[in-house]
Amino acid sequence: MNAIVDEINWWGTLQDKSFLTDPYPQLKAWRELGAVHHDRASDIYFVLGHKEFAKMARAPQMGRDTSKWRDGWASPEARARNPESYQLFSEIQPQMINVNGADHARMRGVFENAFRPAAIAAMAPMIKAEADRLLEALGDGGEVDLIKCFAAPMPLRVLCNLLDIPAEMDESIRNWSASMIRVLDIMTTQETRHEALVALHEFKAYLTGFLAERRKDPGEGIIAALLAASDAGILNPEETLMNLVSMLIAGHETTVTLIGNGMLSLLRHPDQLARLRADRSLTPLAVEEFLRYEPGGNMILRVATEDFPVGDKVIPAGCMVLGLIGAVNRDPLSFVDPDQLDVGRSPNHHFTFGAGAYTCIGAGLARLEGQIAFDALLDRFPSIELAGEARWRLDRVNARGLENLPVRLGRGG
Numbered sequence: 398m399n400a401i402v403d404e405i406n407w408w409g410t411l412q413d414k415s416f417l418t419d420p421y422p423q424l425k426a427w428r429e430l431g432a433v434h435h436d437r438a439s440d441i442y443f444v445l446g447h448k449e450f451a452k453m454a455r456a457p458q459m460g461r462d463t464s465k466w467r468d469g470w471a472s473p474e475a476r477a478r479n480p481e482s483y484q485l486f487s488e489i490q491p492q493m494i495n496v497n498g499a500d501h502a503r504m505r506g507v508f509e510n511a512f513r514p515a516a517i518a519a520m521a522p523m524i525k526a527e528a529d530r531l532l533e534a535l536g537d538g539g540e541v542d543l544i545k546c547f548a549a550p551m552p553l554r555v556l557c558n559l560l561d562i563p564a565e566m567d568e569s570i571r572n573w574s575a576s577m578i579r580v581l582d583i584m585t586t587q588e589t590r591h592e593a594l595v596a597l598h599e600f601k602a603y604l605t606g607f608l609a610e611r612r613k614d615p616g617e618g619i620i621a622a623l624l625a626a627s628d629a630g631i632l633n634p635e636e637t638l639m640n641l642v643s644m645l646i647a648g649h650e651t652t653v654t655l656i657g658n659g660m661l662s663l664l665r666h667p668d669q670l671a672r673l674r675a676d677r678s679l680t681p682l683a684v685e686e687f688l689r690y691e692p693g694g695n696m697i698l699r700v701a702t703e704d705f706p707v708g709d710k711v712i713p714a715g716c717m718v719l720g721l722i723g724a725v726n727r728d729p730l731s732f733v734d735p736d737q738l739d740v741g742r743s744p745n746h747h748f749t750f751g752a753g754a755y756t757c758i759g760a761g762l763a764r765l766e767g768q769i770a771f772d773a774l775l776d777r778f779p780s781i782e783l784a785g786e787a788r789w790r791l792d793r794v795n796a797r798g799l800e801n802l803p804v805r806l807g808r809g810g
């Protein structure tokens with residue numbers, strides 16, 4: 398058993414095209430070998446068990462500050478070896494998801510009011526209007542790429558409406574996000590890091606001008622809260638900018654994958670689609686199940702600040718741990734028939750939004766967007782079927798989403 402575990406080519410497999418197309422059989426095989434693994438080659442730990450992930454991700458000793466990763470980008474050797482990479486990660490660093498403890502609470506606190514349940518519920522009419530506008534443009538349907546015409550534009554526009562960013566910026570923001578999101582792949586190439594740095598500089602330059610403009614009349618909402626925190630010295634200028642960059646990336650790409658991956662899952666399980674059509678009170682549970690079954694992110698990271706025991710391993714201080722969410726969400730010790738899509742599944746304690754102090758702040762918004770998107774689609778088109786091969790994006794290791802989703806939409810029933 399140990400010899401097999403020692404021989405696993407973790408990073409080769411995680412980046413492999415057939416794994417990226419369908420990771421679940423391999424994840425299951427790894428999880429059956431053990432809930433926690435150590436990859437000697439990269440000195441990174443992998444957590445595949447549900448119980449183990451819950452313990453690890455919630456522990457205060459397990460933070461998200463990657464500058465504490467020994468031998469990581471911030472080590473003196475790495476800095477000397479790769480100054481551009483050091484610059485990229487140093488610039489990305491000052492934001493809530495990359496800091497621990499009191500700094501994390503300070504930054505997250507700035508946004509908490511804007512994401513309270515009542516504030517999110519008030520966004521429903523705007524989200525519904527965006528969904529309806531995009532579907533209206535499809536007329537009576539026919540063959541379309543659902544990613545291009547619905548799943549991709551809707552979450553970006555929703556978020557930009559919340560931040561008052563004009564529609565003419567959609568394409569730039571989409572491109573900047575696409576370049577930057579690949580930094581989350583952990584094992585990235587120099588070219589990817591260079592592209593991310595260029596995108597980050599353009600993104601920051603745009604948002605600097607945008608914030609200067611908004612300062613004249615901050616209004617209410619997320620940007621007003623951000624500017625007030627900046628003026629009060631709660632956030633320094635770099636933190637102000639990076640938290641906003643990150644919100645724009647975290648808040649749109651992930652929701653695109655919720656809609657796209659969820660719709661593909663439904664189309665591949667016509668019985669579940671029929672069940673949802675017949676009982677639309679299931680939509681909130683169905684959205685949870687899409688999140689569990691096809692999570693849009695493959696890995697959730699932590700860096701140990703102290704030695705920390707989990708499963709049959711002790712994670713040494715300074716080590717990186719990656720929760721492999723596709724395995725965690727299908728752990729048979731925590732889910733009945735985990736490989737089955739069940740739109741009525743309850744309870745459903747998936748970890749697609751992470752856990753503990755860093756649990757996704759936008760989870761409520763994403764859930765609401767998902768529910769509105771699926772309801773609007775099913776309401777408008779009594780017939781939705783696959784019209785060709787849906788292709789997974791194979792250029793990203795962490796973000797799991799579709800390049801296209803060809804569907805045939807019909808209004809005739």
Ligand code: HEM
Pocket residue numbers: 454461493494495505556643644647648649651652655693694697698749750751752753754755756757758759760762763
């Ligand atoms: C389906 C959609 C989404 C998914 C799957 C998702 C997933 C995640 C995950 C896995 C984390 C890290 C959790 C951890 O480390 O334990 C996270 C954090 C975060 N997400 Fe989301 N997210 C989604 C939507 C959103 C939206 C709509 C927003 C904002 C508009 C958002 C903003 C954030 C922010 C700011 C953080 C950092 C929280 C912190 O550090 O305390 N996300 N998200």
